[in-house]
Amino acid sequence: MNKLSQFTIGAMLALGSVTAAQAATLDDVKEKGFVQCGVSTGLAGFSAPDDKGNYSGLDVDVCKAVAAAVFGDATKVKFTPLTAKERFTALQSGEVDMLSRNTTWTLNRDTAQGLSFTGVTYYDGQGFMVRKDLGIKSAKELAGASVCTETGTTTELNLADYFKTHGMEYTVVALGSNSEAVAAYDSGRCDVYTTDASGLYATRIALEDPTAHMVLPEIISKEPLGPVVRQGDSQWFNVVKWSLYAMVAAEEYGVTMANVDEMKESKNPEVKRLLGAEGEFGTPMGLPNDWAYQIVKQLGNYGEAFERNVGEGSPLKIDRGINALWTEGGLQYAPPFR
Amino acid sequence: MAKDGAAAGDTQKTSMMNDPAVRSIVFQVVLLGLVVFVGWYLFHNTTQNLASRNIASGFGFLEQPAGFDIIQSLIPFSQSATYGDAFVVALLNTLLISAIGIVIATVVGFVVGIARLSDNWIVARLATVYVETLRNIPLLLQIFFWYFAVLRALPGPRDSYTIMDVFFLNQRGFYGPAPVMEDGFWTIPVALILGIAIAVAVSIWAKKRLMATGKQFHSFWVGLAVIIGLPVLAALVTGVPFTWEYPALKGFNFQGGVVMIPEFMAVLFALSLYTASFIAEVVRSGILAVSKGQSEAAHALGIRQGLTLRLVVIPQALRVMIPPLTSQYLNLLKNSSLGAAVGYPELVAVVAGTVLNQTGQAIEVIALTMAVYLTFSLLISLFMNWYNARKALVER
Numbered sequence: 243m244n245k246l247s248q249f250t251i252g253a254m255l256a257l258g259s260v261t262a263a264q265a266a267t268l269d270d271v272k273e274k275g276f277v278q279c280g281v282s283t284g285l286a287g288f289s290a291p292d293d294k295g296n297y298s299g300l301d302v303d304v305c306k307a308v309a310a311a312v313f314g315d316a317t318k319v320k321f322t323p324l325t326a327k328e329r330f331t332a333l334q335s336g337e338v339d340m341l342s343r344n345t346t347w348t349l350n351r352d353t354a355q356g357l358s359f360t361g362v363t364y365y366d367g368q369g370f371m372v373r374k375d376l377g378i379k380s381a382k383e384l385a386g387a388s389v390c391t392e393t394g395t396t397t398e399l400n401l402a403d404y405f406k407t408h409g410m411e412y413t414v415v416a417l418g419s420n421s422e423a424v425a426a427y428d429s430g431r432c433d434v435y436t437t438d439a440s441g442l443y444a445t446r447i448a449l450e451d452p453t454a455h456m457v458l459p460e461i462i463s464k465e466p467l468g469p470v471v472r473q474g475d476s477q478w479f480n481v482v483k484w485s486l487y488a489m490v491a492a493e494e495y496g497v498t499m500a501n502v503d504e505m506k507e508s509k510n511p512e513v514k515r516l517l518g519a520e521g522e523f524g525t526p527m528g529l530p531n532d533w534a535y536q537i538v539k540q541l542g543n544y545g546e547a548f549e550r551n552v553g554e555g556s557p558l559k560i561d562r563g564i565n566a567l568w569t570e571g572g573l574q575y576a577p578p579f580r
Numbered sequence: 581m582a583k584d585g586a587a588a589g590d591t592q593k594t595s596m597m598n599d600p601a602v603r604s605i606v607f608q609v610v611l612l613g614l615v616v617f618v619g620w621y622l623f624h625n626t627t628q629n630l631a632s633r634n635i636a637s638g639f640g641f642l643e644q645p646a647g648f649d650i651i652q653s654l655i656p657f658s659q660s661a662t663y664g665d666a667f668v669v670a671l672l673n674t675l676l677i678s679a680i681g682i683v684i685a686t687v688v689g690f691v692v693g694i695a696r697l698s699d700n701w702i703v704a705r706l707a708t709v710y711v712e713t714l715r716n717i718p719l720l721l722q723i724f725f726w727y728f729a730v731l732r733a734l735p736g737p738r739d740s741y742t743i744m745d746v747f748f749l750n751q752r753g754f755y756g757p758a759p760v761m762e763d764g765f766w767t768i769p770v771a772l773i774l775g776i777a778i779a780v781a782v783s784i785w786a787k788k789r790l791m792a793t794g795k796q797f798h799s800f801w802v803g804l805a806v807i808i809g810l811p812v813l814a815a816l817v818t819g820v821p822f823t824w825e826y827p828a829l830k831g832f833n834f835q836g837g838v839v840m841i842p843e844f845m846a847v848l849f850a851l852s853l854y855t856a857s858f859i860a861e862v863v864r865s866g867i868l869a870v871s872k873g874q875s876e877a878a879h880a881l882g883i884r885q886g887l888t889l890r891l892v893v894i895p896q897a898l899r900v901m902i903p904p905l906t907s908q909y910l911n912l913l914k915n916s917s918l919g920a921a922v923g924y925p926e927l928v929a930v931v932a933g934t935v936l937n938q939t940g941q942a943i944e945v946i947a948l949t950m951a952v953y954l955t956f957s958l959l960i961s962l963f964m965n966w967y968n969a970r971k972a973l974v975e976r
């Protein structure tokens with residue numbers, strides 16, 4: 243798939259006409275009847291297929307929210323599992339309509355690579371995992387270690403920065419997919435496995451004996467992970483951006499999956515606008531007026547999705563931390579719905 | 581052209597297009613124009629599309645800092661090196677594994693190929709089994725076999741296998757001592773080069789004398805002695821101007837000395853043993869192509885079996901073997917790209933993988949990668965064609 247999409251993008255860029263390249267993604271999506279969403283190949287809590295091939299997770303719910311907004315039906319999504327290396331070419335070549343795949347928002351990606359990040363699904367940072375029996379307490383003790391990671395990520399760049407800053411030598415084993423990197427760590431090829439902290443939690447519980455491994459306290463980078471679309475299609479950009487904001491806003495106003503129908507009658511005009519009971523806020527985006535209502539009705543608000551997939555209601559039990567609402571001391575914040 | 585047309589016009593009035601010379605030029609110009617136009621169209625369209633999608637284009641990125649590290653590099657490479665440096669590192673890694681792979685594959689291939697024709701039943705059978713097994717298992721699977729089944733199964737650094745505490749083998753690689761140069765070290769490589777030059781000169785002289793007088797001279801042994809002897813002599817005279825740095829377990833890993841990483845070993849073993857099975861068949865068919873009368877004649881003259889093979893059969897077999905051998909070498913070079921599957925940092929893994937992803941410039945990166953394989957394939961072809969022309973039948 244990797245090589246293929248590299249060649250498709252070449253062929254497409256070379257043969258496709260300029261106007262066709264700018265086609266409105268929303269129209270395409272409506273015409274085919276589903277959203278094609280790029281997700282990771284398997285990261286428990288964020289996007290992982292079950293034994294029937296159904297994907298679930300926080301990243302997956304963002305894809306579903308977009309489908310709910312566009313079609314009023316959260317199931318109208320098809321998923322494309324992508325490794326770190328494959329994800330951007332797959333988006334640029336049009337193989338997927340959007341990415342929602344623990345992808346870090348960086349300056350270079352947002353400008354030079356023809357990508358646009360629509361927001362932040364999960365505020366993260368990079369960490370290290372080691373075997374407990376090494377007796378290591380801090381990342382500062384890692385001089386001389388072998389470190390396994392996935393190539394084509396911000397992870398391998400932060401890793402190089404961190405060891406350079408601290409004047410430590412290390413050996414990097416950079417592999418083509420996360421499963422290879424984890425397998426290499428697990429089999430002893432490396433002393434350390436590094437990725438986003440969320441990925442460390444997800445990886446650790448999937449190991450044979452999670453208690454034999456520990457995550458070191460240092461967080462060495464900022465990794466705002468969010469959905470990505472192609473640059474130059476502001477309509478689609480808005481649809482994806484506001485689908486996520488709708489989930490955050492719903493949490494801010496206490497709208498949940500359970501009470502969303504009553505809340506339509508709320509006295510708060512902001513809630514009425516959010517749920518399409520007042521005003522015409524969907525139409526300018528090319529969406530039905532109840533777009534945000536459908537998202538909350540089918541998937542719940544951001545907090546619900548968080549708890550269900552990665553929080554207390556999941557095996558990962560990740561603390562809300564900086565992913566709490568701004569009103570609770572976190573960073574999640576939605577612009578006004580007016 | 582004008583002259584041709586005028587001459588034709590004198591005799592009878594025919595269309596210029598009926599003149600084969602004119603016609604062929606016209607067709608070639610039209611074809612060239614078409615190719616140039618299609619090329620221009622593709623180029624123009626691509627740049628337009630890239631610009632409209634705000635994807636950076638051009639090769640300027642090669643001068644930007646890369647920011648990642650590479651596990652194996654023959655030149656100094658650090659986090660502050662550029663994408664261009666990363667490209668060079670990856671290219672050297674590809675060439676390194678291909679060059680060593682070609683040497684091993686050729687030696688093993690010749691031995692197995694000749695063994696398959698051996699009169700010794702067991703030797704011939706073993707060679708057949710080798711060829712039939714390795715030739716029929718996909719290369720990627722063989723790389724996985726070496727990497728996962730053999731090398732991953734080795735013990736960790738603390739329980740390494742060792743030879744006399746000088747060489748160590750563990751899951752992280754094969755460690756050995758490295759020479760640390762001191763003053764006067766330069767005399768050794770100089771002596772080595774001198775030794776090789778003398779050996780070549782001796783063998784040319786010996787061959788001339790053999791042709792002229794029929795007298796034999798053991799130029800091989802003399803050459804070998806000079807090549808080994810001169811550097812040893814230089815080292816002794818200058819008081820052994822180097823020390824050995826031995827690998828030692830410090831913290832997580834062995835430090836010091838040189839290391840061959842398991843990714844390299846797995847790809848090297850798989851690549852050379854796989855290609856050797858094809859080369860063995862090339863060698864066998866080359867030898868079989870030499871008429872039996874040739875060796876019978878040699879035997880009738882009382883020439884020993886080994887000498888017959890070396891002086892009569894192989895030189896003739898080489899003529900048949902060179903073209904297929906060339907394509908095996910080209911395959912090996914291209915197949916080295918499978919190293920990406922186990923994280924060996926060669927061209928496809930580093931450039932078409934990491935660099936492509938970090939810069940997002942798919943078109944330039946893929947074009948660069950393809951250009952490299954094309955260039956080196958053509959170079960190998962050119963060299964083998966030259967060698968072939970030299971070995972071809974020369975009428976005396």
Ligand SMILES: N[C@@H](CCC(=O)N[C@@H](CS)C(=O)NCC(=O)O)C(=O)O
Nearest residue numbers: 282283326345346392395396420437
């Ligand atoms: N957030 C980082 C890393 C994202 C990433 O792909 N991480 C790897 C682990 S190192 C992963 O989760 N891979 C899952 C997969 O390949 O499906 C980035 O955007 O570059």
